[in-house]
Amino acid sequence: MKQARFTDEQVIGILKEHENGLKTADVCRKHGISEATFYKYKAKFGGMEVSDARKLKALEDENARLKKLLAETMLDNAILKDVASKKW
Template identity: 70%
Template sequence: MKRTRFTDEQIIGILAEHEAGAKCADQCRKHGMSEGTFCDGKAQFGGMTASEAKRLKALEDENAK
């Protein structure tokens, strides 16, 4: 499995900055990510907080067992 460059918490933080009014292209340039990665993160974590993402990850790990 490919290792991701950004953690879930980092992606959620970047998305929070975007929701606060920053433009997508500016965020991508600032953090060194592609717009495709940004859109994938938005699809996966849109509207979540870091604690909700941790809970989701724990449930996914438990279901994998």
């Protein structure tokens, strides 16, 4: 997976610049991003503070960890069912 160019805190700072009155094109030019990227950031982080972004990141990490544990448990369960269904 491609590494992000900006951290979540930096993205929120970029969005704050726009909220403070700078035009979208000026903000994009200053930070070297496209307007599509800007609006993608705005959709994800719009209205957030830095602390909210940190909480979101922590929740996403925990969710990924729990999904991995669930997948491993389901695989173990399927293997046990397969072994138990065979006649010896």
